[in-house]
Amino acid sequence: MFESVASLLAEREELQEQLGDPALHADAARAKKVNRRYAELSRIAEAHGAWTGLVDDLEAARELAKDDAAFAEEVPLLEEQLEAAQEKLRRLLIPRDPDDGRDVIMEIKAGEGGAESALFAADLLRMYLHYAESKGWKTELLDSTESDLGGYKDVQVAIKGPAADVIGVWAHLKYEGGVHRVQRVPATESQGRIHTSAAGVLVFPEVDAPEELEINPNDLKIDVFRSSGPGGQSVNTTDSAVRITHVPTGIVVSMQNEKSQLQNREAAMRVLRARLLAAQQEALDAEASAARRSQIRTVDRSERIRTYNYPENRIADHRTGYKAYNLDQVMDGALEPIVRSAIQADEEAQLAAVGTES
Incomplete structure (x- = not known):
């Protein structure tokens, strides 16, 4: 054996x-x-x-x-x-995902539900930041577009763990990609009715060093523009915001969080490398993990991976069957049991697929 x-x-x-x-x-x-x-x-x-x-x-x-x-x-x-x-x-x-030790770039996008969805996106960001803190990971806000009520239409954050971790940030957070559904009474609801809305999460493994992934400068289309705040109003008098399009793949990354065009360009390239790395892994491996293949393309409630029910204080993961009544703790960063259930489910599926060595 x-x-x-x-x-x-x-x-x-x-x-x-x-x-x-x-x-x-x-x-x-x-x-x-x-x-x-x-x-x-x-x-x-x-x-x-x-x-x-x-x-x-x-x-x-x-x-x-x-x-x-x-x-x-x-x-x-x-x-x-x-x-x-x-x-x-x-x-x-079990054959490990070669990216398991990598850091990640996470994007959270508001979806169906308007202002309430944007507020939920902010709640998800807070949940992940607290979880990262509990793991001793470092976080860096890369870019954000705020909504009128203080939520996020879109927010991107980098999460970094210790360099030598075998089971790193990607190994833990890769299962978070998908649509997250929330059921609660919105702050703007005067009748006390429960609303359902959704926010999407995208997770990409980050390239360890820029030279690891070569990008032909001729494949890039770079546009600069003035950054905007809630409601679309301009908040900068210079063209500091940057939009980079990778022409061969059609991947587009925009950054406007920093006042410096150079800093926004560097951040955009960082995210672009992560997205290209994920795309390359999928192209190289036709049997890519279900977690990566299920990354959302449109934020649609029908694609939900998890439901956050506030009236019942219930959290339910629809892929693993995990359910608990401690939503308040989860939103404060107590994600470990949910993450572990996803890792275990993935391992069980792989063991069933490859069989037991004998």
Whole structure:
């Protein structure tokens, strides 16, 4: 069982040698990738060591149990521990998404529901910022378009975790892409009626370094314009806002959050690289994960992945079946159980697809 581990352990030894070479660290992006892979293989090596140790212990206990009742009592406990260790190793051997260790760029867009949808988009942003804070991640607001009542028509944020994390920001937040539906009494509702609206979330893995993804300057159409605030009124007297169109793919990114045109251009290129990386991964892998394929294109309530029911204080994920009555805590950033349920569901689906190694 687990014959494939031998080649992975050999790869880990090779990476360990590379990490000791000063030349590797001259290339920050390459060093980051090697560190992540080494950390991933180290988790497998540790789990495999624990499993083989328990195999030996159980074999010895069964042999000694023939003559000693005390050892016979240890056998069921060791069998239970071995089963748990085996399951842990099986999960670690599931082929990982190569982007799992990456940081992300998240975009939240108001959809059906007008002003209420924009307010909900702001609530979602706050939820993700608090979740990121609880994980020790750093966040950076890249761009936003505010609504008249203080919500967001559109907001983009970068979320960054520790460089060597194997299970990084993307591994946790990639399942958040989709339409999020809210049921509540809007602040503007005078009759106390419950309204349903929706906001969309897009999540893209971020490129580690600009040189990782080459973009031909001739493929870009760059426009500059004056930034605007709520209602569309101009809030700047200079053409500081930037719109970049990647002509071959039709991807368009606009930035106006900074007062400097250069800063907005850099932020737009950062988002463009992330979107192009996601597009490349989908093109290279026809069997791309359902989570990535389901990223929204239009914010339509029929495509919802999750419902936030305020009157019942209920949160329900329609993909995993997860349901809880602690919506107030979730909106304050207590997302971990929901994230874990999505990760576990994905692992179960992959295990069912590839079968168990034997």
